[in-house]
Amino acid sequence: MLIVITPGDPEGVGPEIVYKTLLARPTGIPRHARLLCIGAKEPFQRLGARLVEVPGVGASAPLPRTRSDEILFLSAPSAIGGRGQKSKQRFSLPGFQSGWSVETAARLVLGGVADAMVTGPISKERLQAGGYPYPGHTEMLASLCRKKQVTMMLANDQLRISLVTTHLALRDVSRAVTAREITRAVRHTVDSLREWLGIRRPRVAICALNPHAGESGLFGNEEIRVIAPTIRKLQKHYGDQAILQGPFPADTLFAKHVGARPIDRADAVVCMYHDQGLIPVKLLDFPRTVNVSLGLPIVRTSVDHGVAFDIAGSGKADPSSFQSALRLACEIASVRKETRK
DSSP states (O other), rough: EEEEEOOOTSSHHHHHHHHHHHHHOOOTOTTEEEEEEEEEEEHHHHOOOEEOOOSSOOTTTOOOOOTTEEEEEOOOOOOTTHHHEEEEEEEEOHHHHHHHHHHHHHHHHHHOSSSEEEOOOOOOHHHTTOOOSSHHHHHHHHTTTOOOOEEEEOOOOSOEEEESSOSSSSSHHHOOHHHHHHHHHHHHHHHHHTTTOOOOOEEEEOOOOGGGGGTTTOOHHHHIIIIIIHHHHHHHHHHHGGGGEEEEOOOHHHHHHHHGGGSSSEEEEEEHHHHHHEEEEEEEHHHGOEEESSSSSOEEEEEEEEOOTTTTTTOOOOOHHHHHHHHHHHHHHHHHHHHTT
């Protein structure tokens, strides 16, 4: 098993959390898993990392063995080169390096050379300044994988949530909660639980949009008009292969979820908008919450936090989220290998 890792922006906390993780080799990472870091090498050198550099990675090129204190490393270019010379635009080197690392890692997984990728935090602004015109990781990976529809999942040991809408102003959410988008989020969630985590008959709870699930139309009719009919269609589609329930008022759903025995909880909750899902999942366990991209042909997990430029280089960065992301990537990769035998 080969897992490729991108530390994100070289001037953020990404290199530090990756270095701490690879040096500690936390529990839950299989012994046979090879970990290849792809990024700018300068931040790791400043941290005192012992790098074993590889010139390239291919299906027939064996990777060198490493000791426990060494990191297998593929270096991002240290200069932008021809990209900056083709136009008068000045490109950001850190943004270019983080974008190049993600693109290289994705191509290795798409090509079957690697089994999964784990990404550190990037600066969206600097990514674009580096010549990669994407709002973030998800959109970039969707483009590389030629997928138009991707779903964001945030997960920890207590709760998994998927989002129907992501980064939208609240005033725009109602129009964006359509049958098509709900179907996309639910199907990506159910299919990933079955195929990636080996849950044969997943239970998925689906949130309402309005307070009290609209109170029979008193506080909004999206539940009556869109959400409930879409759930019924999806229930018919999956039959006894999945248990789909809702729409539930979000305020009571999460309270009941936390109070229930783990065996009685939903395997995932589909939420209508960003904060409806991210507030409870991060409240329960922010340090160990993982971002997972659903709907892609590759496995990609990530931290759930940003670059934290303000503490970069201070030694204060917490690697917990990255460690959890790496464990989950290994778990999914292992399940996929078993199901494909």
